[in-house]
Amino acid sequence: MSRIEVVSSVLAANEAKAEQNKARLHAAGAVAVNVLSAPGSGKTTLLQHTLTALTDLPAAVLVGDLQTSRDAERLAATGAPVVQINTGQGCHLTPDQVAEGLDRLDLEQIKLVFIENIGNMVCPAGVDLGEDYRVALLSVPEGDDKIAKYPTLFQAADLILLSKVDLLPVLPFNVAQVEADLALVNTRAPLLRRSTLTGEGMPEWLAWLRSRRRS
Amino acid sequence: MHELGIATEIVNATVKAAAAHGAERVSAVAVEVGALQLVDVEALCAAFAAAAAGTLAAGARLDVREVPLQAVCRVCGTTYAPAIDDYQCPRCHAADPEFVAGNDIMLMSIDLETAEEQQGEPH
Numbered sequence: 507m508s509r510i511e512v513v514s515s516v517l518a519a520n521e522a523k524a525e526q527n528k529a530r531l532h533a534a535g536a537v538a539v540n541v542l543s544a545p546g547s548g549k550t551t552l553l554q555h556t557l558t559a560l561t562d563l564p565a566a567v568l569v570g571d572l573q574t575s576r577d578a579e580r581l582a583a584t585g586a587p588v589v590q591i592n593t594g595q596g597c598h599l600t601p602d603q604v605a606e607g608l609d610r611l612d613l614e615q616i617k618l619v620f621i622e623n624i625g626n627m628v629c630p631a632g633v634d635l636g637e638d639y640r641v642a643l644l645s646v647p648e649g650d651d652k653i654a655k656y657p658t659l660f661q662a663a664d665l666i667l668l669s670k671v672d673l674l675p676v677l678p679f680n681v682a683q684v685e686a687d688l689a690l691v692n693t694r695a696p697l698l699r700r701s702t703l704t705g706e707g708m709p710e711w712l713a714w715l716r717s718r719r720r721s
Numbered sequence: 722m723h724e725l726g727i728a729t730e731i732v733n734a735t736v737k738a739a740a741a742h743g744a745e746r747v748s749a750v751a752v753e754v755g756a757l758q759l760v761d762v763e764a765l766c767a768a769f770a771a772a773a774a775g776t777l778a779a780g781a782r783l784d785v786r787e788v789p790l791q792a793v794c795r796v797c798g799t800t801y802a803p804a805i806d807d808y809q810c811p812r813c814h815a816a817d818p819e820f821v822a823g824n825d826i827m828l829m830s831i832d833l834e835t836a837e838e839q840q841g842e843p844h
């Protein structure tokens with residue numbers, strides 16, 4: 507028996523691919539935003555309304571789901587370029603899948619690429635896809651304990667959207683608890699309250715996106 | 722359940738290194754898994770056994786050492802050991818850590834058997 511010392515990162519290959527994605531996006535002058543949350547938090551609805559409102563910033567979406575192209579159909583109705591990525595059993599998008607998705611976009615025409623990750627609060631958090639920014643959604647119906655339960659998702663976020671805040675008057679949800687939990691895991695990312703129904707937070711969200719634009 | 726993807730990467734790296742050393746069989750693989758990767762060790766071992774089937778690493782033992790988190794505060798520069806659910810800096814109370822340990826998965830060593838050794842041993 508002989509032992510060989512290897513001491514190399516198992517994740518290095520993925521990280522190298524993520525760096526390639528990032529370099530490619532930068533070369534095209536595009537910014538990528540990875541959007542993460544549980545299933546049903548409102549990622550697709552957020553992006554539908556964002557694509558419609560963001561007429562001054564050409565945007566595209568790579569949308570990941572285990573199955574179906576339903577999200578891509580919803581998003582394509584806005585007129586934006588959309589690529590559906592089906593991962594089958596895969597619990598998060600991989601840098602390879604994102605690279606294949608980018609192959610199907612005309613990056614020269616695009617300034618902003620949204621990557622709508624698989625709805626999952628655990629696995630996508632640890633996987634760099636080559637994005638510039640991460641946005642995490644927490645919707646009011648999910649409950650005010652989710653930041654404490656899934657700290658890694660919110661730790662890595664650059665912006666946290668508290669979505670469906672129009673439901674605050676009718677659901678037992680303690681915003682102060684969310685803020686207290688966030689103070690333990692991420693004091694860098696702003697927490698922005700938003701609602702698709704009332705439009706609350708939408709101007710601030712669009713301003714945040716516009717200020718990320720690569721000049 | 723992202724353990725299968727990680728196990729597949731471990732098997733790929735193992736087989737590559739073992740083949741480069743002319744090994745016929747791998748008997749054990751040692752890895753270090755960072756706490757931030759939220760890996761379930763039992764699930765990782767089961768996934769490794771499945772991913773290794775039919776390769777040089779078939780039947781190999783997977784030794785997993787868990788590595789706790791270590792961070793440097795991006796605000797004040799303090800080095801500290803955060804809990805998995807509380808990243809607050811003990812000095813300035815910012816939760817803005819740069820993780821310097823516990824965020825990777827490392828292949829550390831591989832135990833190999835060469836063809837001659839295999840012939841000499843009953844198993």
